[in-house]
Amino acid sequence: MNKPNCSSHQCQCPxxxxxxxxxxxxxxxxxxxxxxxxxxxxRRWVAAFQSRWIGWGGIRLVQIITGISxxxxxxxxxxxxxxxxxxxxxxxxxxxxxxxxxxxxxxxKRLEQLLSEGATAHGWQNNLWTAKRVIKVIHRHLGVxxxxxxxxxxxxQELGWSFQKPALQLRDRDDEExxxxxxxxxxxxxQQALDRHAHLTFIDESGFMLAPTLRRTxxxxxxxxxxxxxxxxxxxxxxxAITLSPxxxxxxxxxxxxxxxxxxxxxxxxxxxxxxxxEVQGPNTIIWDSVRIHLxxxxxxxxxxxxxxxxxxxxxxxxxxxxxxxxxxxxxxARLPNYTPYDLFELRRRLTTEFRRLQRQxxxxxxxxxxxxxxxxxxxxxxxxxxxxTRDGTCLNKSYGTAVSGV
Numbered sequence: 001m002n003k004p005n006c007s008s009h010q011c012q013c014p015x016x017x018x019x020x021x022x023x024x025x026x027x028x029x030x031x032x033x034x035x036x037x038x039x040x041x042x043r044r045w046v047a048a049f050q051s052r053w054i055g056w057g058g059i060r061l062v063q064i065i066t067g068i069s070x071x072x073x074x075x076x077x078x079x080x081x082x083x084x085x086x087x088x089x090x091x092x093x094x095x096x097x098x099x100x101x102x103x104x105x106x107x108x109k110r111l112e113q114l115l116s117e118g119a120t121a122h123g124w125q126n127n128l129w130t131a132k133r134v135i136k137v138i139h140r141h142l143g144v145x146x147x148x149x150x151x152x153x154x155x156x157q158e159l160g161w162s163f164q165k166p167a168l169q170l171r172d173r174d175d176e177e178x179x180x181x182x183x184x185x186x187x188x189x190x191q192q193a194l195d196r197h198a199h200l201t202f203i204d205e206s207g208f209m210l211a212p213t214l215r216r217t218x219x220x221x222x223x224x225x226x227x228x229x230x231x232x233x234x235x236x237x238x239x240x241a242i243t244l245s246p247x248x249x250x251x252x253x254x255x256x257x258x259x260x261x262x263x264x265x266x267x268x269x270x271x272x273x274x275x276x277x278x279e280v281q282g283p284n285t286i287i288w289d290s291v292r293i294h295l296x297x298x299x300x301x302x303x304x305x306x307x308x309x310x311x312x313x314x315x316x317x318x319x320x321x322x323x324x325x326x327x328x329x330x331x332x333x334a335r336l337p338n339y340t341p342y343d344l345f346e347l348r349r350r351l352t353t354e355f356r357r358l359q360r361q362x363x364x365x366x367x368x369x370x371x372x373x374x375x376x377x378x379x380x381x382x383x384x385x386x387x388x389x390t391r392d393g394t395c396l397n398k399s400y401g402t403a404v405s406g407v
Contacts, residue, residue: 008036009067028065035066043068045084048076102154107142112159114141127166131155173317181315186374189285189312194246198283198310201243201276202369204324205264205293208332208351210234210344215337227340234344236351237264239272240324242365243280251365253327254279255355260344266296273302273309283308290316326368327358 010016011028031050035043047068051058059073103111114137118127122137131148134155138144146154155161193200211232219225241254256272258264277284288294290313303309319325331354341347358364 008032011065013061013064032066044072044076045080048073048080052077103142103144107144108158111138111142170317174315178315178318178321182321182373189287193285196283197246198285199243199245199280201241201280201284201286202322202324203239203241203286203288204322205237205239206328207235207237208347210341210347212339213332213337215333217338227338229340230342235261236344236348237262238351239264239269240327241276242323242327242368251362253355253359253365257348257351264293266293266298269293269296270298270302273299277306277309285310285312287312287314289314289322321372321374323368323372326371
C-alpha cells in the first residue's frame with residue numbers, strides 16, 4: 001500500500017495566492033490536507049469526484065487546487081464510471097511507477113539563476129542552452145538527475161523559458177549614450193518639431209534577397225523541408241520612411257525600391273527625399289543613421305536647396321531605435337519567411353503588395369514605434385489614428401517602374 005503524503009499541497013488558485021483572507025482559502029487547505037492523508041489511488045478518486053461535482057471547469061480547478069495532473073483526474077473519472085471494478089484494494093501502484101520527483105521551489109530558483117549566467121559561465125565555449133546541457137547543470141549543482149522530456153517540460157512550464165533567437169549586438173555599443181539619447185536628445189528633437197509644426201520621419205534601408213529568411217515549419221520527422229532558390233545573391237534594395245503627422249496624429253509609410261541588384265548611394269537617397277517632400281507637405285524632421293549615403297554630397301546638396309527639412313541622427317549601433325527596422329523584420333520574418341519567388345520580378349510584385357498592405361494598418365505602424373521605446377513628446381502618438389494623410393492616388397516612379405507609396 002502507498003503511504004500518505006507527509007505534507008499537503010499548496011493551492012495555486014488566485015484566492016489562495018493573495019494576502020487577503022478569502023473563504024476559499026480554508027476550504028482548499030482542508031481539501032489538500034484530506035488528500036495528504038490518502039494514498040495515491042484514493043487521492044485520484046476523490047479529485048475526480050470533486051471535479052465532477054463542480055461541473056464545467058471542474059477538472060482545471062481541481063488541478064490548480066491539488067496539483068494533480070489532468071491526466072490523473074481523467075483516469076479517476078474513468079475508474080469511477082467503471083465502478084472501480086478493475087481496481088484491487090490490496091494494490092495501488094507498481095513499485096517505482098509514477099511521475100518522478102520534480103525540483104523544489106528553491107531548487108527551481110537556483111536553477112534559473114544558474115541558467116541566467118549563460119552557458120559560457122559553466123564551461124561551454126558558446127552561449128547555447130540545450131536540454132542536455134541543462135541536465136548536466138542540474139546534476140552538477142543540485143545533485144538531481146532528470147530526463148530530457150522532464151527538463152524541457154520544466155523549462156517551459158515551471159520557469160517560463162522558451163526557444164529564443166539571439167539578437168546580434170555590436171560589442172562597442174554604448175548603452176549609456178543610447179539611453180541618454182532616448183531620454184534627453186529625442187524629446188528635444190520632437191519638441192522642436194512640434195514648435196515648427198513639422199512632421200517627424202524615420203528613414204532606413206534594407207535588402208530583400210531571393211534566398212528567404214528561414215523559419216521553422218512542421219514536416220515529417222527525419223525529412224526536413226528543402227527550399228529551392230533560383231539565385232541566392234539576387235536582391236532588391238528598399239528604402240522606407242515612417243512619418244508622423246503633428247496636426248492629425250496620423251502615421252504613414254513611404255517606400256521605394258531600386259532596380260534589380262542595385263545598392264543605395266547618395267543620388268538615390270536624394271531622389272527619395274525629393275519624392276518624400278512631394279508627398280509629405282510642410283516642414284519635416286528626418287531621423288536616420290549616420291551612414292555614408294546619408295552624408296553623401298548629393299544628399300547635402302539637396303538639403304541645402306530646401307529649408308523645410310531638418311535632419312537628426314540616431315546614436316551609433318542602435319538599430320532598435322528605428323521603427324522602420326521593425327518593418328523589415330515584420331515582412332521578412334512574419335509575412336514572407338520561407339518564401340522563394342522564381343525571380344526578382346515576382347519578388348518585387350510581392351513586396352509591393354506587402355508594403356501596400358502595411359500602409360493600410362496604421363495601428364501596426366504605431367506599434368513599431370512603441371516597440372522602440374520612444375515617445376515623441378507624448379503628442380504624436382495620440383488617440384486619433386486613421387488612414388495616412390495623403391494626396392489622392394499613388395505616385396509612380398517611372399524611372400524605376402516601381403510604386404512609391406502615397407502618403
